[in-house]
Structure formats: structure tokens, C-alpha cells
Amino acid sequence: MLHMRKSPIGKAKTRQRIIEAASTLFRAHGVDAVGVDAIMHAAGLTHGGFYGHFASKEALVAEVAAYALARSAERWERVSDAEGLTGIVDSYLDPAHVAAAERGCVLTTLGPDVARRPGAWEALGKSVERMAAVLERLSPERGRAGALAALSTMVGAVVLARLAEGDGAGEVLAAAKEAVLGQPPAARAGVDHVL
Amino acid sequence: MLHMRKSPIGKAKTRQRIIEAASTLFRAHGVDAVGVDAIMHAAGLTHGGFYGHFASKEALVAEVAAYALARSAERWERVSDAEGLTGIVDSYLDPAHVAAAERGCVLTTLGPDVARRPGAWEALGKSVERMAAVLERLSPERGRAGALAALSTMVGAVVLARLAEGDGAGEVLAAAKEAVLGQPPAARAGVDHVL
DNA sequence: TGTACATCAGTGAACGCGCGTTCACTGATGTAC
DNA sequence: TGTACATCAGTGAACGCGCGTTCACTGATGTAC
Numbered sequence: 001m002l003h004m005r006k007s008p009i010g011k012a013k014t015r016q017r018i019i020e021a022a023s024t025l026f027r028a029h030g031v032d033a034v035g036v037d038a039i040m041h042a043a044g045l046t047h048g049g050f051y052g053h054f055a056s057k058e059a060l061v062a063e064v065a066a067y068a069l070a071r072s073a074e075r076w077e078r079v080s081d082a083e084g085l086t087g088i089v090d091s092y093l094d095p096a097h098v099a100a101a102e103r104g105c106v107l108t109t110l111g112p113d114v115a116r117r118p119g120a121w122e123a124l125g126k127s128v129e130r131m132a133a134v135l136e137r138l139s140p141e142r143g144r145a146g147a148l149a150a151l152s153t154m155v156g157a158v159v160l161a162r163l164a165e166g167d168g169a170g171e172v173l174a175a176a177k178e179a180v181l182g183q184p185p186a187a188r189a190g191v192d193h194v195l
Numbered sequence: 196m197l198h199m200r201k202s203p204i205g206k207a208k209t210r211q212r213i214i215e216a217a218s219t220l221f222r223a224h225g226v227d228a229v230g231v232d233a234i235m236h237a238a239g240l241t242h243g244g245f246y247g248h249f250a251s252k253e254a255l256v257a258e259v260a261a262y263a264l265a266r267s268a269e270r271w272e273r274v275s276d277a278e279g280l281t282g283i284v285d286s287y288l289d290p291a292h293v294a295a296a297e298r299g300c301v302l303t304t305l306g307p308d309v310a311r312r313p314g315a316w317e318a319l320g321k322s323v324e325r326m327a328a329v330l331e332r333l334s335p336e337r338g339r340a341g342a343l344a345a346l347s348t349m350v351g352a353v354v355l356a357r358l359a360e361g362d363g364a365g366e367v368l369a370a371a372k373e374a375v376l377g378q379p380p381a382a383r384a385g386v387d388h389v390l
Numbered sequence: 391t392g393t394a395c396a397t398c399a400g401t402g403a404a405c406g407c408g409c410g411t412t413c414a415c416t417g418a419t420g421t422a423c
Numbered sequence: 424t425g426t427a428c429a430t431c432a433g434t435g436a437a438c439g440c441g442c443g444t445t446c447a448c449t450g451a452t453g454t455a456c
Contacts, residue, residue: 028311029311030225030227030307030308030311032225032227032228033227033311101307101310101311107351107354107355107358108307109307110307111306111307111354111355111357111358112225112296112303112304112305112306112307112308112354112357113225113307113308114358115296115354115357115358116223116224116225116228116296121358121359121360122360124358125358125359125360125363128355128358128359144370145366145369145370145373145374146370146374147370148352148355148366148367148370148371149348149352149370149371149373149374150374151351151355152347152348152349152350152351152352152354152355152367152370152371152374153344153347153348153351153374154347154351155347155350155351155354155355156302156346156347156348156349156350156351156352156354157343157344157347157351159302159306159307159310159347159350159351159354160302160306160323160343160346160347160350162306162307162310163302163306163309163310163316163319163320163323164316164320164323165316165317165320168320171340171343172343172347174340175339175340175341175342175343175344175347176343176344176347178340178344179340179341179344179345179347179348
């Protein structure tokens with residue numbers, strides 16, 4: 001092969017590239033539908049090198065889930081500072097989020113998948129906690145229970161929106177937005193029974 | 196082999212047995228983690244007979260998802276008649292539902308998995324519609340948007356509860372229940388930061 | 391009612407294939423002199 | 424500064440295995456006489 005990456009300082013970067021490639025592929029196609037070979041290829045490497053970075057595919061799954069959700073939590077904290085509750089809710093309950101599952105929130109793309117792998121729970125819990133804390137800080141009057149309920153609504157709405165055809169997705173997202181932000185029905189379009 | 200089932204009237208029952216076996220296994224382990232061989236074995240048959248009933252594993256997946264969610268929708272309609280909104284919400288947001296994923300709501304066990312298989316959407320949409328209709332009938336003052344938001348909250352809460360360790364699951368379920376039923380905080384236990 | 395036969399639900403060996411994982415190796419790198 | 428060498432990140436062939444699917448077959452069933 002012509003190009004190889006062998007400097008010791010580069011190993012950590014290669015590892016990170018593998019995690020990022022896997023986080024896209026896992027979210028897009030599901031954990032079991034993506035092989036080590038496909039991940040390494042997406043990272044610009046050959047499959048054999050995988051085990052120099054991770055003990056097993058399962059170990060990668062746990063790390064990827066934790067990493068991707070931690071990035072979501074970071075984003076929530078950053079957006080909440082700049083744009084407040086509506087900033088988070090609008091970007092989460094956005095058709096673009098529904099469409100781009102490969103970059104979407106892990107809870108909505110891999111939730112049930114990760115739930116079957118108890119090894120990954122611990123690492124996710126911390127990020128879920130951070131996301132709930134952001135919501136609670138922005139709506140202190142609803143308390144922690146209100147924050148957990150709002151998070152549930154947002155996660156569930158994106159899951160449902162990905163199962164809806166046509167305009168159904170938009171209707172679910174709008175309904176969830178209304179519930180979480182407490183907006184009145186306002187000028188509602190004449191959408192009817194499209195889910 | 197000693198026992199075989201070959202009467203023409205029995206074929207439809209065999210087919211149903213395959214669907215039911217698959218619906219349990221898919222929900223418990225995920226679609227890609229369960230092979231045709233395991234499904235047929237659980238149905239008391241050998242793997243070769245599968246293709247006398249279904250064109251492919253993908254065709255079975257679509258049928259299983261539709262069947263299992265339709266049974267949920269039926270149950271919602273039946274329970275709503277007898278026990279009203281609290282009957283549905285209490286049984287859906289119950290630790291027993293969280294624990295028994297293999298018999299749980301398809302939206303929470305296979306949602307993202309099915310979302311990646313557009314072939315199965317159509318059959319699911321009808322059942323989602325029925326579930327939303329049940330919620331709207333029981334809370335007409337919140338309208339269709341309120342029903343879709345409540346459904347989102349319930350689905351998201353079960354997904355999150357399956358990712359939580361220890362008491363975190365109960366906390367999410369209680370928060371979602373409070374949000375959907377509109378109950379006041381009431382006598383809340385001193386649970387703190389357990390998710 | 392009893393016998394011969396056609397049907398076809400279910401069997402199980404076999405197929406090509408891609409999986410997760412291992413391992414002997416290669417060759418660019420950073421270091422020692 | 425220039426050369427020789429040890430390190431080790433990454434390569435790619437190979438492993439056993441289980442996948443989805445096919446197919447020649449078996450034998451219990453319902454039917455015809």
C-alpha cells in the first residue's frame with residue numbers, strides 16, 4: 001500500500017476516526033447491519049487493524065453509543081446557552097433531525113439496540129442526566145419530573161416521526177413541540193389525519 | 196421425524212405460529228440478531244419450511260411488525276373501554292412493560308429498526324393512528340395534537356426507562372405518567388438523581 | 391367401508407457469502423550513535 | 424548531520440461459523456373409486 005499512518009501520535013486520531021465512522025454507520029443502519037470491515041473501510045483502513053484499537057465489536061458499540069450521546073449532551077448545553085429552550089426543542093424536533101438519522105440523537109436511532117446491551121447503559125446514563133439537567137434549568141417551574149417528561153416526549157416524537165409517511169412526521173413533531181414549549185395551537189394548518 | 200403437521204387447514208395456523216415466535220424473538224433481541232433458523236425452531240419446525248410461508252425474512256419482518264403493533268392497538272381499544280385513560284397509561288408506563296420487551300410495544304422495541312425498512316411503515320401507520328385515536332377520545336379537550344404528544348411521551352419514556360439502571364426507570368415512568376395524566380406531583384418519594 | 395393415489399406441508403442437506411476474530415508480515419517512524 | 428536499528432500501526436490472508444435461501448425428498452392427509 002502506498003499511504004500508511006504509523007506515527008505513535010496518530011494512533012489516538014485513528015481510533016477516533018474509527019469511532020466517528022462507526023457512529024455514523026451504526027445510526028444509519030443499526031449495529032448488527034454494519035460489519036467491522038465496513039467501519040474500517042469508512043475510516044480509510046483495512047479490517048485487520050481494528051483489534052489494535054478495540055477488544056471486540058461489542059466494546060466499540062459501547063464506546064460509540066457513549067461518545068455520540070455525549071456529543072449530543074454537549075450540543076444541548078451549548079445551544080441552551082445561546083438560544084434557550086426553543087433552540088433545543090426546535091432543532092431536536094426538526095424534520096432535518098428526523099431525516100438525518102446517521103447524525104441524529106442516539107436515543108432515537110439506537111435506543112432499543114443499546115438497551116439490549118447492558119454494558120453500554122452506564123455511559124449513556126450520564127449524558128441523559130446532562131440533557132435532563134439542561135431542560136430543568138430552562139424550565140425550573142416544571143421540575144425534574146417535567147424535564148424527564150419533556151425529554152421522553154422529544155425522543156418518542158422523533159421515533160414516531162421516522163415511522164410516519166409524508167406529512168405525518170411534521171404533525172407529530174409539531175404536536176410534541178406544542179407540548180414541550182407550552183405554545184397554544186396558534187394558526188394551525190389544515191392538516192388532518194395524515195399520520 | 197415422528198410428528199408432522201400436514202393438513203391444509205393447519206397451514207394458516209403454522210404461519211401464525213411463525214409470526215408469533217418471530218414477534219417475541221425480534222422484540223427481545225432485535226431483527227438482525229435473530230435468524231430464520233431460530234424462529235422456525237421456536238415455532239417447532241425446521242428452517243427449510245420457512246419459505247413455504249414467506250417470500251423472505253424481510254417480508255416476515257414487515258408482517259410481524261404490523262401484526263404486533265395491531266395487537267397493541269386492539270389492546271388499547273379494549274383497555275380504554277374498561278379502564279379509561281389511566282388504565283392505558285398505567286399499563287404502558289409500568290415497570291413490567293419495561294422489563295418484558297419481548298412482549299412490549301413494537302414502537303419501543305423495534306421502532307428505529309423498522310424505521311430503516313420503509314416497507315413496514317405503511318402497516319404500522321394504521322395502528323399508530325388507532326392508538327392516537329384512543330388517546331384523543333379519552334382526552335378530547337387536548338385534541339389530536341395532545342394525543343400525538345401523549346403517545347410520544349409514552350413511547351419515549353419506555354425507551355429511556357429501558358436504558359436506565361436501577362431506580363432511574365421508575366423515575367422516568369412516573370414523570371411521564373404525571374405529564375400524560377396531568378396529575379399533580381402529589382406525595383413524591385425522596386428520589387434524587389438516580390437516572 | 392376399504393383401498394390406491396395425488397397433493398403438498400414440512401424436512402434436512404447443501405449453496406455461496408459475509409461475519410468477527412487471529413496472526414504472520416511489512417514498512418514508515420523516532421531514536422541511538 | 425547522516426546512518427543503522429527497534430518499534431509498532433496498519434496490512435491482508437486465513438480461520439470457523441452462522442447467515443438467508445434453495446431444492447430434492449418424504450410421508451400424512453383428503454379424495455376417488
